[in-house]
Amino acid sequence: FENAVPMAAFPNHYEDSRHAAARLFSAVESDEKSEGEQAEQKGVILDRSEPWGILIDHVTFNYPGEDRAALKDVQLAIPAGSKTAVVGPSGSGKSTLLQLLLKVYRADTGNIHINGRPVTEIDEESLWMGTKALLQDQHFFYGTVRENLQLAGDGLTDDQMKEALAHVHLADFSLDDQVLEKGGNLSGGEKQRLAVARGLLKEGRLWLLDEPTSSVDVLTEKKIYDHLFKEAENDTVILVSHRLTGLEQMDRIIVMEQGKIVETGTYEELMAKQGYFYEMKQIEKSVFSA
Ligand code: ATP
Numbered sequence: 001f002e003n004a005v006p007m008a009a010f011p012n013h014y015e016d017s018r019h020a021a022a023r024l025f026s027a028v029e030s031d032e033k034s035e036g037e038q039a040e041q042k043g044v045i046l047d048r049s050e051p052w053g054i055l056i057d058h059v060t061f062n063y064p065g066e067d068r069a070a071l072k073d074v075q076l077a078i079p080a081g082s083k084t085a086v087v088g089p090s091g092s093g094k095s096t097l098l099q100l101l102l103k104v105y106r107a108d109t110g111n112i113h114i115n116g117r118p119v120t121e122i123d124e125e126s127l128w129m130g131t132k133a134l135l136q137d138q139h140f141f142y143g144t145v146r147e148n149l150q151l152a153g154d155g156l157t158d159d160q161m162k163e164a165l166a167h168v169h170l171a172d173f174s175l176d177d178q179v180l181e182k183g184g185n186l187s188g189g190e191k192q193r194l195a196v197a198r199g200l201l202k203e204g205r206l207w208l209l210d211e212p213t214s215s216v217d218v219l220t221e222k223k224i225y226d227h228l229f230k231e232a233e234n235d236t237v238i239l240v241s242h243r244l245t246g247l248e249q250m251d252r253i254i255v256m257e258q259g260k261i262v263e264t265g266t267y268e269e270l271m272a273k274q275g276y277f278y279e280m281k282q283i284e285k286s287v288f289s290a
Contacts, residue, residue: 051080051081056074059071059107082251086253087242096259098133141179144175145179149164167224192216206238207237211241257276
């Protein structure tokens, strides 16, 4: 930001914030959906002032053209207001699960229900605006920090945005600073923190966290997480995590392997059981103490 690029040097790619938010879905979906589905404009609008409960009902999913199922008969009930961690080796299907929850892809068999409504019937904008989705691939547009934060919702004040920036340790950013397309002038950690700030500003009470601070230093990451979990105290949280630390506070840990849920329980239960989670924990310990 020190060498902020003058606005005139770039075409104005900034779009209406709602339109841009909707694009976050349609960009991925346009390849996957039939014409009939694309024509489907509006669906069920969920009340985003309350935390949402989720039922993943025997969901099986293959990426288009792939033989191997990324999710196999996944069955999981997530009560409103609960905190769930999803862990498992790389490629086990953790991120895919979140993509299906956000309707980026559709289950081949089974369905996902949010507050009792099939996700396939829920209006995309309602789903997007009601979810604090902090996924690995964050989206930024050419425009100011303010404009990028305004994707979180209507009527946000500068003070609210500055407060959110302070919570993610970006208090030195100005709301007038310019962000390049895809956040090209930000570091990986700055992009992640700006995305978390945007999540904090959203009204929704479903948090989908897919390693949102993996490029942030450990101390700052801990402070951000402490704040996130305080904010999310009564909200539904699904946290995808590679690291197996700090999971004692979760209501439940889901262990995935090759697209299947292989173990569920609290941290204490899974450690006592000495199964997959326990083994992963031993490996993590041996790697970090080496
Ligand atoms: P990681 O911990 O590395 O992020 P993950 O547990 O989140 O992994 P997924 O990204 O959900 O795993 O991937 C599950 C499976 O689906 C993997 O076999 C992966 O190669 C495959 N996969 C993921 N994205 C795609 C895609 N866009 N097209 C085809 N296959 C994919």
